[in-house]
Amino acid sequence: xxxxxxxxxxxxxxxxxxxxxxxxxxxxxxxxxxxxxxxxxxxxxxxxxxxxxxxxxxxxxxxxxxxxxxxxxxxxxxxxxxxxxxxxxxxxxxxxxxxxxxxxxxxxxxxxxxxxxxxxxxxxxxxxxxxxxxxxxxxxxxxxxxxxxxxxxxxxxxxxxxxxxxxxxxxxxxxxxxxxxxxxxxxxxxxxxxxxxxxxxxxxxxxxxxxxxxxxxxxxxxxxxxxxxxxxxxxxxxxxxxxxxxxxxxxxxxxxxxxxxxxxxxxxxxxxxxxx
Ligand code: NCC
Numbered sequence: 001x002x003x004x005x006x007x008x009x010x011x012x013x014x015x016x017x018x019x020x021x022x023x024x025x026x027x028x029x030x031x032x033x034x035x036x037x038x039x040x041x042x043x044x045x046x047x048x049x050x051x052x053x054x055x056x057x058x059x060x061x062x063x064x065x066x067x068x069x070x071x072x073x074x075x076x077x078x079x080x081x082x083x084x085x086x087x088x089x090x091x092x093x094x095x096x097x098x099x100x101x102x103x104x105x106x107x108x109x110x111x112x113x114x115x116x117x118x119x120x121x122x123x124x125x126x127x128x129x130x131x132x133x134x135x136x137x138x139x140x141x142x143x144x145x146x147x148x149x150x151x152x153x154x155x156x157x158x159x160x161x162x163x164x165x166x167x168x169x170x171x172x173x174x175x176x177x178x179x180x181x182x183x184x185x186x187x188x189x190x191x192x193x194x195x196x197x198x199x200x201x202x203x204x205x206x207x208x209x210x211x212x213x214x215x216x217x218x219x220x221x222x223x224x225x226x227x228x229x230x231x232x233x234x235x236x237x238x239x240x241x242x243x244x245x246x247x248x249x250x251x252x253x254x255x256x257x258x259x260x261x262x263x264x265x266x267x268x269x270x271x272x273x274x275x276x
Pocket of ligand 1: 056057058059060081104105191192193195212213223224234235236239
């Protein structure tokens, strides 16, 4: 199989990965009383387009990066899971436009998802590993974590905050792009929140800068910039095909290798800015 160039890869992802969020008209949700809690429209028609966007990974190598100011100059900033800004502004900035969270964060006791102020800034987007078939009914009957129960509870407590749920099809369409562009067989688990968020922002922005997804010279085994826990698997992946995700992003990068080394910064074009 011929190895695709960066621009070819970008076009494949643009054409083959549909950025879809759940709406009240979709089966089986349409028949449920809480369907009206779901946003009426797709996230891609509700927000953006933005000129420049920053994707802030949660990597330990953001620590002492001093990237905060640069990150905050973007028109929109996406962060992940429980990654805080308070106390870390110098390195990660303080603006949060979108927070992408996995269903584990929504369900686990120690994250205090329903009450913590961490989640009340910006637009929430959540996801849960769906079945490979991407069948909504099958997923609904067997989610990894109780995403729908927690969604309903959160919406009741914070009815004004926009909150989207990603269609599991997006996870697997993206997974397929990774697999089809790798020589090895990769684990059949959805891509990490970091890659899902990067592709989401590519559909909302003209230019996307991704920080410390590809590790800079600050590369460390420290898992997160906000915790004292170390594990190389945080950067290389265990459950998620993270190493392969990073390979793909490296191929699509339109910035220099120097930018990666110095700033941990990757530059990707928005889907509307590429001609396929
Ligand atoms: O760690 P996590 O990811 O929240 O990180 C968000 C995204 O940043 C990128 N990252 C992170 C650390 C690192 N050293 N290098 C990186 O490149 C990745 O792209 C990552 O997706 C997730 O993807 O949702 C994940 O969530 C955590 C965990 O559920 C949440 O942090 C909540 O505690 C998962 N960890 C565990 O399940 C133990 C992680 O595997 C994936």
